[in-house]
Amino acid sequence: MTVKITRSMLKRQAIIDGALSAFQQYGVSDTSMDKIAETAQVSKRTVYNHFASKEQLVTHIIKEIWRQNILTCDIEYVHDTELDAQLAALLKNELDFLSNQNLQELIRVAIGYCLFNPDIFTAEMSEFFDQETALIRWIKQAMLHGQLRQADPQSAHAQLISLLKGQAFWPQILHQQPALTHEQIEVLTAETVAFFLAYYRV
Numbered sequence: 001m002t003v004k005i006t007r008s009m010l011k012r013q014a015i016i017d018g019a020l021s022a023f024q025q026y027g028v029s030d031t032s033m034d035k036i037a038e039t040a041q042v043s044k045r046t047v048y049n050h051f052a053s054k055e056q057l058v059t060h061i062i063k064e065i066w067r068q069n070i071l072t073c074d075i076e077y078v079h080d081t082e083l084d085a086q087l088a089a090l091l092k093n094e095l096d097f098l099s100n101q102n103l104q105e106l107i108r109v110a111i112g113y114c115l116f117n118p119d120i121f122t123a124e125m126s127e128f129f130d131q132e133t134a135l136i137r138w139i140k141q142a143m144l145h146g147q148l149r150q151a152d153p154q155s156a157h158a159q160l161i162s163l164l165k166g167q168a169f170w171p172q173i174l175h176q177q178p179a180l181t182h183e184q185i186e187v188l189t190a191e192t193v194a195f196f197l198a199y200y201r202v
Contacts, residue, residue: 012050014040019057028105055113058106069097073134077141087193090135095185098169108173148200163192
């Protein structure tokens with residue numbers, strides 16, 4: 001069934017595209033809703049009709065980037081392929097998302113939004129926790145085929161992501177460390193795979 005693209009949908013997308021362009025040019029913190037409206041070539045009122053605040057717009061963009069990078073990952077569990085290589089490919093996809101510096105700037109703004117508007121932020125981001133990613137599906141399939149010990153797949157997934165975020169996300173979000181180099185990402189991937197499989201591999 002063909003979805004009819006309305007004028008409102010076109011304007012909403014123009015706002016999102018304009019915001020991304022303005023964020024890249026001026027930085028998230030220095031971009032106002034006026035600048036977003038100007039870049040998107042719509043009125044400021046139109047921007048506010050679609051997004052109540054810049055922070056809400058930022059949150060929406062984060063969800064879209066997450067959807068494009070994580071939910072569209074098509075890496076699947078293969079029974080007769082070495083677990084290490086499969087898991088490494090999945091973790092590199094996660095790291096590509098987590099270590100994106102433009103995304104990290106957006107997330108810093110979203111974190112501030114969360115602190116002052118926890119209920120709204122939780123509602124906006126709830127789909128993060130409702131969607132099944134390629135990594136979660138892979139863990140479930142590996143457990144189903146007896147290659148990983150039986151456990152809660154969501155907990156196993158959370159443990160994996162925490163190992164990555166501890167070095168490739170939170171230190172950068174808090175400006176404690178620079179972005180990881182390619183070599184550091186390779187080492188982190190290999191060490192995380194080894195650590196995870198040392199416990200879960202049957």
